[in-house]
Amino acid sequence: MTCNILVGGSWGDEGKGKCITYLCYKDQPDIIARAGVGPNAGHSVEFHGDKYGLRMIPSGFVYTGARLLIGAGVLVDPEVFHYELDYLNKYQVKGRTFADLRCSIIEPKHKEQDKANEYLAKKIGSTGTGCGPGNRDRVMRVAKQARDWESMEGFTADVPLEVNTALDEGKDVFIEGSQGYGLSLYYGTYPFVTSKDTTASTAAADIGVGPTRIDEVMVVFKSYTTRVGEGPFPTEIKQEEAESRGLEEYGTVTGRRRRVGEFDMEFARESCMINGATQIALTCVDRIYPACERVKDYADLSGEVKRFVEDIQDATGVPVTIIGTGPDMEDTIDLRDELL
Numbered sequence: 001m002t003c004n005i006l007v008g009g010s011w012g013d014e015g016k017g018k019c020i021t022y023l024c025y026k027d028q029p030d031i032i033a034r035a036g037v038g039p040n041a042g043h044s045v046e047f048h049g050d051k052y053g054l055r056m057i058p059s060g061f062v063y064t065g066a067r068l069l070i071g072a073g074v075l076v077d078p079e080v081f082h083y084e085l086d087y088l089n090k091y092q093v094k095g096r097t098f099a100d101l102r103c104s105i106i107e108p109k110h111k112e113q114d115k116a117n118e119y120l121a122k123k124i125g126s127t128g129t130g131c132g133p134g135n136r137d138r139v140m141r142v143a144k145q146a147r148d149w150e151s152m153e154g155f156t157a158d159v160p161l162e163v164n165t166a167l168d169e170g171k172d173v174f175i176e177g178s179q180g181y182g183l184s185l186y187y188g189t190y191p192f193v194t195s196k197d198t199t200a201s202t203a204a205a206d207i208g209v210g211p212t213r214i215d216e217v218m219v220v221f222k223s224y225t226t227r228v229g230e231g232p233f234p235t236e237i238k239q240e241e242a243e244s245r246g247l248e249e250y251g252t253v254t255g256r257r258r259r260v261g262e263f264d265m266e267f268a269r270e271s272c273m274i275n276g277a278t279q280i281a282l283t284c285v286d287r288i289y290p291a292c293e294r295v296k297d298y299a300d301l302s303g304e305v306k307r308f309v310e311d312i313q314d315a316t317g318v319p320v321t322i323i324g325t326g327p328d329m330e331d332t333i334d335l336r337d338e339l340l
């Protein structure tokens with residue numbers, strides 16, 4: 001029986017989608033449950049040559065033996081949910097994907113309000129996916145729940161009951177977060193944050209699992225930092241510099257250009273502390289050190305990359321157990337066995 005959580009360590013887009021795909025394909029958990037805010041997230045998954053951008057359905061979908069659940073804390077946009085069920089048809093997601101009956105619904109009006117609100121759209125740089133207004137209505141206790149929404153009929157479940165029963169029966173559960181520590185409503189760069197906490201404790205609460213049941217908390221960092229939308233970014237570099245270093249990136253959901261900066265050790269240390277990290281996944285080392293592209297063994301990394309990994313471990317006190325060397329699920333160095 002294991003119950004593990006994966007969350008973003010900085011401002012989202014750390015490469016959680018790819019890490020989740022790898023971990024779920026390899027470990028084959030019985031349940032993969034999605035936590036986080038809602039369809040503002042865009043996880044990229046590359047699997048056997050196919051590329052997917054996902055906003056609602058758990059990124060672990062590639063492992064077809066798992067139940068795919070969306071926790072009560074997550075906002076559900078029924079249009080996105082049904083679109084993705086069709087989009088991922090090849091992986092037999094229908095019949096194994098369910099949202100908690102208590103999930104709050106994003107209605108078309110929430111998306112309109114998000115886009116029309118100058119403060120959210122311009123000052124904060126929101127994604128316009130209706131999450132802020134959706135969470136506002138939830139807090140005001142006027143939001144609809146999945147159990148009340150016609151198109152969600154037949155697609156709901158009692159997620160905490162399922163997850164806790166599975167753990168009682170000795171099964172494995174994997175909880176995937178979205179966004180990242182820097183976007184947390186509590187601990188991030190307020191007010192330039194998303195509409196709820198995004199740290200590991202909230203990811204557990206989103207699914208309805210108590211803190212005593214969690215085994216590992218994996219925090220994901222990219223080897224450089226990116227941020228979309230407004231807000232402070234102490235290690236930001238100029239666009240031209242990012243371009244000349246080949247670090248240009250565009251958002252999965254909004255297509256906006258991501259701001260780019262150096263890895264921030266102090267920020268990583270804080271993020272690990274507040275998330276209670278037990279492991280770190282470090283992605284995109286190939287984009288900083290191209291010689292390690294697609295490398296699968298730690299021994300084959302250059303001294304420079306190894307020093308970078310050691311510096312992160314020293315600064316955070318947390319072992320780096322997953323290293324991403326390319327966007328495909330298979331471009332991964334897995335050091336988890338060395339911890340045993």
Ligand code: GTP
Binds near residue numbers: 043046178284286326
């Ligand atoms: P949010 O849920 O929106 O926060 O997204 P995310 O954390 O899932 O990240 P996202 O997929 O938006 O962005 C990460 C980008 O890096 C994607 O384009 C991935 O395909 C890519 N990626 C992930 N890991 C690696 C890696 O190790 N190397 C390279 N070169 N690309 C990677």
Ligand code: IMP
Binds near residue numbers: 013042183194
């Ligand atoms: P909102 O959550 O759409 O209101 O956006 C609030 C802030 O969080 C904006 O700066 C967004 O760019 C950022 N944000 C929200 N979700 C994500 C994500 O999944 N990845 C990266 N940034 C995000």
Ligand code: MG
Binds near residue numbers: 043
């Ligand atoms: Mg993303």
